[in-house]
Amino acid sequence: MTFTGLQLRSLIREDNTLELSLTEVDMPEPGPNEVIVRIEATPLNPSDLALLLGPADIGTARVSGSAERPVVSADIPAGLMRMVAGRLGQSLPVGNEGAGVVVAAGSSGAAQALMGKTVGIAGGEMYAQYRCVNAYTCMVIPEGTSAAQGASCFVNPMTALGMVETMRAEGHTALVHTAAASNLGQMLNRICIEDGIDLVNIVRKPEQEKILRDLGASYVINSTSDTFFKDLTSALAETGATLAFDATGGGKLASHILSCMEAAAVQAMTEYNRYGSDVYKQVYIYGVLDNSPTTLSRAFGFSWGIGGWLLPKFLQKAGTEKMMQMQARVAAGLKTTFASHYTSEISLAEVFSLEAMAEYSKQATGKKVLIRPQQ
Amino acid sequence: MTFTGLQLRSLIREDNTLELSLTEVDMPEPGPNEVIVRIEATPLNPSDLALLLGPADIGTARVSGSAERPVVSADIPAGLMRMVAGRLGQSLPVGNEGAGVVVAAGSSGAAQALMGKTVGIAGGEMYAQYRCVNAYTCMVIPEGTSAAQGASCFVNPMTALGMVETMRAEGHTALVHTAAASNLGQMLNRICIEDGIDLVNIVRKPEQEKILRDLGASYVINSTSDTFFKDLTSALAETGATLAFDATGGGKLASHILSCMEAAAVQAMTEYNRYGSDVYKQVYIYGVLDNSPTTLSRAFGFSWGIGGWLLPKFLQKAGTEKMMQMQARVAAGLKTTFASHYTSEISLAEVFSLEAMAEYSKQATGKKVLIRPQQ
Numbered sequence: 102m103t104f105t106g107l108q109l110r111s112l113i114r115e116d117n118t119l120e121l122s123l124t125e126v127d128m129p130e131p132g133p134n135e136v137i138v139r140i141e142a143t144p145l146n147p148s149d150l151a152l153l154l155g156p157a158d159i160g161t162a163r164v165s166g167s168a169e170r171p172v173v174s175a176d177i178p179a180g181l182m183r184m185v186a187g188r189l190g191q192s193l194p195v196g197n198e199g200a201g202v203v204v205a206a207g208s209s210g211a212a213q214a215l216m217g218k219t220v221g222i223a224g225g226e227m228y229a230q231y232r233c234v235n236a237y238t239c240m241v242i243p244e245g246t247s248a249a250q251g252a253s254c255f256v257n258p259m260t261a262l263g264m265v266e267t268m269r270a271e272g273h274t275a276l277v278h279t280a281a282a283s284n285l286g287q288m289l290n291r292i293c294i295e296d297g298i299d300l301v302n303i304v305r306k307p308e309q310e311k312i313l314r315d316l317g318a319s320y321v322i323n324s325t326s327d328t329f330f331k332d333l334t335s336a337l338a339e340t341g342a343t344l345a346f347d348a349t350g351g352g353k354l355a356s357h358i359l360s361c362m363e364a365a366a367v368q369a370m371t372e373y374n375r376y377g378s379d380v381y382k383q384v385y386i387y388g389v390l391d392n393s394p395t396t397l398s399r400a401f402g403f404s405w406g407i408g409g410w411l412l413p414k415f416l417q418k419a420g421t422e423k424m425m426q427m428q429a430r431v432a433a434g435l436k437t438t439f440a441s442h443y444t445s446e447i448s449l450a451e452v453f454s455l456e457a458m459a460e461y462s463k464q465a466t467g468k469k470v471l472i473r474p475q476q
Numbered sequence: 477m478t479f480t481g482l483q484l485r486s487l488i489r490e491d492n493t494l495e496l497s498l499t500e501v502d503m504p505e506p507g508p509n510e511v512i513v514r515i516e517a518t519p520l521n522p523s524d525l526a527l528l529l530g531p532a533d534i535g536t537a538r539v540s541g542s543a544e545r546p547v548v549s550a551d552i553p554a555g556l557m558r559m560v561a562g563r564l565g566q567s568l569p570v571g572n573e574g575a576g577v578v579v580a581a582g583s584s585g586a587a588q589a590l591m592g593k594t595v596g597i598a599g600g601e602m603y604a605q606y607r608c609v610n611a612y613t614c615m616v617i618p619e620g621t622s623a624a625q626g627a628s629c630f631v632n633p634m635t636a637l638g639m640v641e642t643m644r645a646e647g648h649t650a651l652v653h654t655a656a657a658s659n660l661g662q663m664l665n666r667i668c669i670e671d672g673i674d675l676v677n678i679v680r681k682p683e684q685e686k687i688l689r690d691l692g693a694s695y696v697i698n699s700t701s702d703t704f705f706k707d708l709t710s711a712l713a714e715t716g717a718t719l720a721f722d723a724t725g726g727g728k729l730a731s732h733i734l735s736c737m738e739a740a741a742v743q744a745m746t747e748y749n750r751y752g753s754d755v756y757k758q759v760y761i762y763g764v765l766d767n768s769p770t771t772l773s774r775a776f777g778f779s780w781g782i783g784g785w786l787l788p789k790f791l792q793k794a795g796t797e798k799m800m801q802m803q804a805r806v807a808a809g810l811k812t813t814f815a816s817h818y819t820s821e822i823s824l825a826e827v828f829s830l831e832a833m834a835e836y837s838k839q840a841t842g843k844k845v846l847i848r849p850q851q
Contacts, residue, residue: 152750184775187748350774373562375527376786386774395772399725399761400559403786409778411751 104128104137104204106230107449107474110192111153113177113185119157121173121453122166124192128231131207136215136236141248143199143227144441145452145461145470146256147348147388153195153228155188156181159462162455171453196227196472200242200251204231212236219247221254221432228449230474240428246435252471253284253441256412258431259424260387261289261439263415264346265298266423271383275299277337277345277358280390281321282309284441284469285348290318291438299340301333303354324354330361338365345384346410351391355384355407356398363401377402385410390464444468448476479503479512479579481605482824482849485567486528488552488560494532496548496828497541499567503606506582511590511611516623518574518602519816520827520836520845521631522723522763528570528603530563531556534837537830546828571602571847575617575626579606587611594622596629596807603824605849615803621810627846628659628816631787633806634799635762636664636814638790639721640673641798646758650674652712652720652733655765656696657684659816659844660723665693666813674715676708678729699729705736713740720759721785726766730759730782731773738776752777760785765839819843823851 108126113119128137145153157175166172177185200221206212220239226232242251268276276293278286281302293300294317301320302313313321320336322329336342343366345358359382366378382401387410397407416424431439447470451457461470483501488494503512520528532550541547552560575596581587595614601607617626643651653664656677668675669692676695677688688696695711697704711717718741720733734757741753757776762785772782791799806814822845826832836845 187742187745188750191748193748356769367562370562373566373568375563376788379789387778389774394731395774397770397772397782399764399770403762403784404789406781406783407772408781408783409774411778413751414754414779 102205104139104231108226108230109195109228109449109452111155111195112192113155113189115189117177117179117182119155119175119177121153122192123170123449126229126231128205128233131205131212131233133207133209134212134236135207135233136203136212136220136239137205138201138220138222138232138234138239139204140199140201140227140229140232140474141219142201142252143196143472143474144253144256144443145472146197146253147390147464148256149195149197150462150464151389152193154462155185159458162458164453164455169450171450173453173455173458194226194229196229197225198223198253198255199227199232200248200254201232202248203239206236209236215239215241218242219251221251223255228452228472228474230449240432242435243432249443249446249471250435250440254431254435254439257285257288257441258439259416259427260412261285261292262427262430263412263419264289265292265296266419266427267385267410267415268298268344271344273342273344273383275301275340275342275344277301277303277342278348279303279324279345279354279358280348280388282312283348287312287316288439288441290316295438299342301336301340301342303333303358324357330357330364333358333361334364337362338368343380343382347384347386348388349391350386350389351393351395353396353398355386355395358384359401359405359407360398363405377404379404381405383407387411442469443471446471446473448472449474477580479514479606483601483605484570484603484824484827486530486570487565487567488530488563490564492552492554492557494530494548494550494552496528497567498545498824501604501606503580503608506580506587506608508582508584509587509611510582510608511578511587511595511614512580513576513595513597513607513609513614514579515574515576515602515604515607515849516594517576517627518571518847518849519628519631519818520847521572521628522765522839523631524570524572524603525837525839526764527568529837530560534833537833539828539830544825546825548828548830548833569601569604571604572600573598573628573630574602574607575623575629576607577623578614581611584611590614590616593617594626596626598630603827603847603849605824615807617810618807624818624821624846625810625815629806629810629814632660632663632816633814634791634802635787636660636667637802637805638787638794639664640667640671641794641802642760642785642790643673643719646719648717648719648758650676650715650717650719652676652678652717653723654678654699654720654729654733655723655763657687658723662687662691663814663816665691670813674717676711676715676717678708678733699732705732705739708733708736709739712737713743718755718757722759722761723763724766725761725764726768726770728771728773730761730770733759734776734780734782735773738780752779754779756780758782762786817844818846821846821848823847824849
């Protein structure tokens with residue numbers, strides 16, 4: 102029996118246009134260790150949007166094709182084309198993670214054991230009706246937990262756990278997180294409460310403050326408040342947090358965090374040092390909610406670092422054993438600590454609706470879309 | 477016998493003024509392991525200027541006091557006062573390093589062995605006629621090498637060697653250096669030639685290009701050239717340099733270096749990755765020639781870091797044995813690899829001349845002032 106299904110593709114052409122389309126793909130016969138998963142649910146993460154839409158101007162998007170096979174085209178500003186030089190002319194599948202039912206399995210015991218099971222999977226190409234993957238990479242979703250509940254079992258849970266593991270590995274004892282009311286931020290808040298780690302949450306809106314306080318967060322700072330610097334410095338002095346994960350990337354937020362960390366460290370110094378404090382302060386940028394340049398005012402001495410942080414790179418460094426421990430914790434907590442909430446569910450074809458696109462391309466905090474490829 | 481001499485002091489008052497003065501200081505009886513050094517020569521390094529002048533506006537400087545005991549006052553812009561909050565009201569001695577003759581020694585063998593010797597010393601308070609230091613921290617300057625030749629035996633030589641050691645410790649194989657025609661840059665160029673390390677020198681002026689080429693540098697890139705990005709990317713592709721030391725700090729140079737490192741890495745990739753290359757790229761900011769904010773355009777993937785680099789911090793991490801190896805190399809090469817060149821010599825009192833101040837406060841590449849405290 103052969104499985105055939107639709108797969109979403111993203112293509113950037115040399116004429117500065119993005120083109121999204123659906124194509125029919127035949128699954129291969131699964132190899133001995135492979136399984137075919139019928140994908141039931143796959144989320145639209147911020148990390149998917151970069152590949153899905155590239156730097157296209159969504160305001161220019163127009164739909165063509167048929168209702169079953171829609172095509173969306175949108176213009177890319179000429180100045181941004183060099184950002185995507187490496188993918189020109191390649192029709193790329195999209196979708197980092199998802200969950201579904203194993204409908205075919207290779208001959209090995211590991212593969213056969215998964216037949217009929219609901220599994221969570223990662224590794225790209227999930228915006229599709231079927232996906233062939235290695236059985237060893239499947240996370241079995243416990244009985245009583247749905248595919249929708251398991252669809253976000255990888256990116257957010259492993260990222261949030263990865264932040265905590267990075268904190269431990271690099272000798273810090275508390276954390277700062279920006280865009281902290283996001284799905285990921287709420288998850289990190291739950292993990293930190295469970296593990297007794299002080300977490301300083303930075304948000305931009307009063308309603309986001311409320312979300313986190315209602316979830317038991319002790320430190321919630323509003324970056325638009327007049328007392329932001331004072332509030333943040335005092336939270337940093339209390340918690341001793343010297344590591345921040347920043348989802349925004351652009352603007353001055355990373356610089357402000359480093360400055361307040363330094364101010365907190367200087368409060369504890371007894372002697373003047375013109376090079377600033379000895380306390381090492383680190384900000385990792387793990388997202389690009391703000392595409393504008395990062396601006397560092399460097400009023401924080403010489404003991405600081407800022408850098409990119411990427412989940413696959415972290416997992417590579419952490420090793421297989423640590424990764425499996427993390428995955429087991431996620432599987433056990435899919436309905437609690439690692440639960441994701443979706444504000445809407447759409448079919449594969451609806452990804453192409455201009456209305457849906459205007460919504461999900463915003464990456465608004467608290468909004469998250471789940472794709473249901475079988476609908 | 478007691479030694480008494482002048483010592484330069486820098487004071488920042490709460491009324492937003494900087495005040496430089498000379499004060500008479502009695503040396504203590506040296507302890508068993510201590511020696512009294514009559515300081516013959518001490519350089520004005522960029523790293524000294526931050527403590528000496530703070531963020532004062534040198535255009536407002538005025539001289540008072542007598543010819544032997546001049547006092548300079550200058551205004552500090554109100555907005556910059558928070559940068560120096562930690563040193564308000566403290567009369568601070570200045571001067572990172574120097575060289576002179578041991579004129580008194582404690583009872584221990586190590587101290588006695590230094591009597592009459594010319595030694596290089598570091599540790600602050602060198603803009604003075606005498607300094608009491610621990611004998612173990614003295615670098616004996618070889619016969620035939622003068623105090624003036626040994627005056628810069630610490631900051632530049634150890635910084636340049638520290639860059640090379642950092643490169644090795646962090647797994648890079650070639651270096652990029654900015655403001656590369658400086659005394660320090662020329663020294664780094666000589667070390668890299670000796671050690672067979674590829675060094676990409678970035679300068680701003682044709683005459684600086686010439687200085688380095690005349691010294692045998694293979695890669696000299698002018699950041700004001702129309703072909704800067706192309707030139708730098710091709711030098712980075714050839715050398716595989718993924719670590720840069722930036723003396724400027726402000727502006728877009730660090731960002732440009734990371735972008736060109738990424739472009740060089742992407743040239744070698746066979747498959748598109750929306751997160752950019754896997755090649756880890758690092759820029760360390762070790763100076764503040766440009767006080768303006770550092771602006772990062774982040775068109776260089778997620779595998780990057782930028783941070784502060786400070787010699788004392790590096791030496792602490794490297795350990796005593798490595799530091800002693802480095803010092804021995806410096807002592808042997810004070811007239812060759814580690815030679816410094818000065819464009820003028822001034823007395824302690826002349827540090828207070830508005831003319832000299834206008835000159836040395838500029839930190840111009842190729843200009844370096846030596847203070848002669850006994851004149």
